[in-house]
Amino acid sequence: xxIGPYKLxxxxxxxxxxxxxxxxxxxxxxxxxxxxxxSEMVTSNPALxxxxxxxxxxKHDGEPxxxxxxxxxxxxxxMAEAAVFNVSKGAQIIxxxxxxxxxxxxxxxxxxxxxxxxKLVANILxxxxxxxxxxxxxxxRTGWDHDNKNALNIAKIAENSGIQELTVHGRTRxxxxxxxxxxxxVGEIKAAVAIPVIANGDITTAAAAANILKTYHVDGIxxxxxxxxxxxxxxxxxxxxxxxxxxxxxxxxEICNTLITHLMRLHAFYGEYQGVRIARKHIAWxxxxxxxxxxxxxxxxxxxxAREQIEIVKDFFEGQQALAA
Numbered sequence: 424x425x426i427g428p429y430k431l432x433x434x435x436x437x438x439x440x441x442x443x444x445x446x447x448x449x450x451x452x453x454x455x456x457x458x459x460x461x462s463e464m465v466t467s468n469p470a471l472x473x474x475x476x477x478x479x480x481x482k483h484d485g486e487p488x489x490x491x492x493x494x495x496x497x498x499x500x501x502m503a504e505a506a507v508f509n510v511s512k513g514a515q516i517i518x519x520x521x522x523x524x525x526x527x528x529x530x531x532x533x534x535x536x537x538x539x540x541x542k543l544v545a546n547i548l549x550x551x552x553x554x555x556x557x558x559x560x561x562x563x564r565t566g567w568d569h570d571n572k573n574a575l576n577i578a579k580i581a582e583n584s585g586i587q588e589l590t591v592h593g594r595t596r597x598x599x600x601x602x603x604x605x606x607x608x609v610g611e612i613k614a615a616v617a618i619p620v621i622a623n624g625d626i627t628t629a630a631a632a633a634n635i636l637k638t639y640h641v642d643g644i645x646x647x648x649x650x651x652x653x654x655x656x657x658x659x660x661x662x663x664x665x666x667x668x669x670x671x672x673x674x675x676x677e678i679c680n681t682l683i684t685h686l687m688r689l690h691a692f693y694g695e696y697q698g699v700r701i702a703r704k705h706i707a708w709x710x711x712x713x714x715x716x717x718x719x720x721x722x723x724x725x726x727x728x729a730r731e732q733i734e735i736v737k738d739f740f741e742g743q744q745a746l747a748a
Contacts, residue, residue: 427557434644436645491560499543503551520562548586552584574612590622606641623647629662682706695729699727699729
């Protein structure tokens with residue numbers, strides 16, 4: 424799969440997720456098979472460019488190319504400025520967020536709220552594409568609500584604006600994350616435009632990914648929530664697409680080792696105080712299918728030491744192996 428000058432190793436992408444796709448998680452998903460990973464969304468408000476939160480989201484040291492950064496906002500001038508700023512910090516692909524359904528984003532007319540105003544969409548896309556020399560991509564939903572599904576119109580606007588890849592989450596803004604995602608819309612879009620089109624939403628298994636690729640002829644698959652606690656999903660999908668056979672899920676020893684690597688990276692990236700707290704949700708995701716997971720979560724949420732957090736995880740998985748013996 425190609426985005427501008429960048430040929431990806433496969434057509435499997437990690438979705439940008441606020442509070443999740445920080446550098447430690449992006450690196451892990453790359454190592455486990457993702458062809459492209461996209462950063463947490465970075466605000467287009469220049470007053471916030473130098474906050475600790477934004478600065479951490481701008482860290483790309485040691486990441487494989489291409490570096491893709493998502494920006495969010497509702498003003499063409501600010502979005503163009505944000506694109507230029509992020510390129511100066513190492514971004515090689517700029518992704519525009521018009522898919523986030525969160526109220527705090529939509530209430531300021533950003534994210535999927537922009538889908539209501541096709542003229543503003545065109546102005547933002549034109550401004551960003553003209554501002555930077557790197558490829559610009561776009562992530563959208565199928566529309567505002569069931570009666571206002573205009574993704575096909577937006578896709579044509581995007582193509583005419585010079586957008587080089589489009590990802591479509593198969594829900595409207597009104598759906599949030601409820602119900603089931605539909606991918607017929609992304610299939611219609613793929614048939615109507617020449618740029619690469621990516622399907623996103625409720626793709627939780629290798630078989631589901633293969634079926635969507637075959638049925639709707641899209642160029643790739645973007646995985647979001649299904650990768651939380653399960654970064655192996657990328658290698659499992661890649662294996663299935665390559666061989667036609669299902670790859671075995673990781674055993675408890677591999678889950679433990681991968682989780683500990685992830686925790687160590689979080690502690691180093693954020694520092695112990697913040698890293699330990701951010702790690703708690705990841706531990707819960709990794710362990711939700713394990714026996715006694717609720718008890719572990721209760722214990723982990725009380726721990727404030729990085730060393731102790733890692734030791735408790737090790738002990739938990741040793742107990743899992745003993746239960747399975």
